Each structure stands twice: as structure tokens, then as C-alpha cells.
Amino acid sequence: MPLNNQPIAVFDSGLGGLTVLRALRDRLPQEDFFYFADTRFLPYGDRPETFLKERGVLIAEALARRGAKALVIACNTATAAAAEAIRAASSLPIVALEPGVKPAASLTRSGVIGVLATTRTLQSERFQRLVGNHANHLRVVAQACPGLAETIEEQGPHSAQVLALLDGFVAPLAAAGADVVVLGCTHYPWVAEAIAARMPAGVSLLDTGEPVARQLERLLGVQNLLGGGHGHLRIATSGAPARVIATVDRLWGQKMPVEHWEP
Known part of the structure; x- marks a missing residue:
């Protein structure tokens, strides 16, 4: 072939x-x-x-x-x-x-970007380099989301269990004033609407x-x-x-x- x-x-x-x-x-x-x-x-x-x-x-x-x-x-x-x-x-x-930190850094007007990702992604040297290279001048609110990916798969993106997890994970980003949210896991676009609903109007969501x-x-x-x-x-x-x-x-x-x- x-x-x-x-x-x-x-x-x-x-x-x-x-x-x-x-x-x-x-x-x-x-x-x-x-x-x-x-x-x-x-x-x-x-x-x-x-x-x-x-x-x-x-x-x-x-x-x-x-x-x-x-x-x-x-x-x-x-x-x-x-x-x-x-x-x-x-x-x-x-x-x-890789999480869209670079485009998020160019989009933000508030100077605060949020990143939702797994614990392992956020702890990695690669992620730290990404932030250091492109968002060192910004406030990056990196929120680990343990259990979210598995719950999306097992219970479905619209399940009560997923929505309850999002309540806790998204709140710190909204409180910090993030105007761009990076979806740093491939599962998270399935719940993009629910994430947006927990953020102020006009917030941009980025997936890769x-x-x-x-x-x-x-x-x-x-x-x-x-x-x-x-x-x-x-x-x-x-x-x-x-x-x-x-x-x-x-x-x-x-x-x-x-x-x-x-x-």
C-alpha cells in the first residue's frame, strides 16, 4: 500500500x-x-x-x-x-x-487567564515552560480537575455528577476575573457550554x-x-x-x- x-x-x-x-x-x-x-x-x-x-x-x-x-x-x-x-x-x-496558553495570552484583556486541566498536565515541566514562555506577565489561574474526564465518560457530559464537579472547578476562575479559559483536556469541549454558563458573559473558551x-x-x-x-x-x-x-x-x-x- x-x-x-x-x-x-x-x-x-x-x-x-x-x-x-x-x-x-x-x-x-x-x-x-x-x-x-x-x-x-x-x-x-x-x-x-x-x-x-x-x-x-x-x-x-x-x-x-x-x-x-x-x-x-x-x-x-x-x-x-x-x-x-x-x-x-x-x-x-x-x-x-498542549493547552492553548499562547493564544489565550494574546486574547486576554483582563490579564487573567484560566486553565482547566488534569493534575498531571499542570504539574508537568512542559506546562510550566509554556506558561513561562508565553504568559509570564499574566496571572494564570491553573485549576486541576481530578475526576472530571472520567465522570464525563462514565456518566455523560450533562449528568448531575459532572455539573457538580464543574461548580467547584470553574468557580475559582470566575472569582479571579479570567476572561479567557483554556480547555486543557480533550474531554472538556464536551462540557464547554456548561463551563461558559458558570463564567461571566463574554468569556472566551479555547480548545486545541x-x-x-x-x-x-x-x-x-x-x-x-x-x-x-x-x-x-x-x-x-x-x-x-x-x-x-x-x-x-x-x-x-x-x-x-x-x-x-x-x-
Whole structure:
């Protein structure tokens, strides 16, 4: 099979990366995609950095052997902990996520930006560098959201449990006067409306799906890897396919087949 006919691999700890996948498919509708949810080890946010590096490299190598022509790390936690290690170990073109601190810094008028993310993302050296490089002159209210990603998956984005968590996590950002909120986890766009409802009117919310799609398109174009697919999508999990099928249906509103795959 010609290289450009091979699928683009997208991986996340769970199903939050579907928000990124949606942006990728909107921008690159003729590409084929293979989405891998590493739900056996969900949540990544509670895992040691050493584990995440080893797991990320293992997954990237397995996806390359499976025939991926590019890799999107659709997980802020995996990016923060493992992106450098994955890039060093893999020859695939790689696009990784990071919280949108840089665009937030250029958008804010109040001088206060809020960041909602996992504990692991906020503790990472990569995040600290991001803030130091682009928002050192601003007040950054970094709010860890333990349990939010898992609850979105397990209970649904409109559930009482999710809304109760948001009450606690969003309040400090509103109290601080943040006028831009960075959605620093791929799960959080599923609850963007609920976050906005807990902030003053006019607050901007930033997620990274569309910028990642633009970057992937650019990278594939430079390497002559654009096109060659038929818009096909396959989804796999290291965990229980039945649970992932239910979660995809809950989040995306569509039942899709899910295979079990262990890197």
C-alpha cells in the first residue's frame, strides 16, 4: 500500500480525543483514521510520568507497525509527560497537544487567564515552560480537575455528577476575573457550554482541536502524505469494547464498532 494511503493514528487515554478526531475529520475528510483509546489505563492523569513515557513509546511503536502514516497524540496528559520521548523513539510525523496558553495570552484583556486541566498536565515541566514562555506577565489561574474526564465518560457530559464537579472547578476562575479559559483536556469541549454558563458573559473558551487539525494538514503536505484515504474510521481500545461502544454513543451520539487491540 502506498504510504499516503495508510491511516492516521490518533490516541488518547480514553474518549476525550474524539473532540480532536472530529476536528481532524472535518478538515481532512478524505483521510482514513485509526483511533486508539487506552482505557485499560484510564485515567492517565493519575499515572506516574515514567509509566506514561514508557506506555506512550510502546503505543507509538505499535501504531507504526500497524501501518500508520502519522500520529496525533490527542491527550494533553500524554503530551505533557511523554511527547519528547515519543518523538525521540518514532520516525512517524507527530502532532501533539498542549493547552492553548499562547493564544489565550494574546486574547486576554483582563490579564487573567484560566486553565482547566488534569493534575498531571499542570504539574508537568512542559506546562510550566509554556506558561513561562508565553504568559509570564499574566496571572494564570491553573485549576486541576481530578475526576472530571472520567465522570464525563462514565456518566455523560450533562449528568448531575459532572455539573457538580464543574461548580467547584470553574468557580475559582470566575472569582479571579479570567476572561479567557483554556480547555486543557480533550474531554472538556464536551462540557464547554456548561463551563461558559458558570463564567461571566463574554468569556472566551479555547480548545486545541482545530489548531491540531491545521498543523497535521501542514505536516502531511510537507511530507507529501496528504490524501489517499476514503474517510474510513476504525476505533480500538485496550480495555472493554462494550464499554467504549457505550461511551462513544453517549458522547458522539452514534453507535460504532470497537475492536480490542493491545499494543
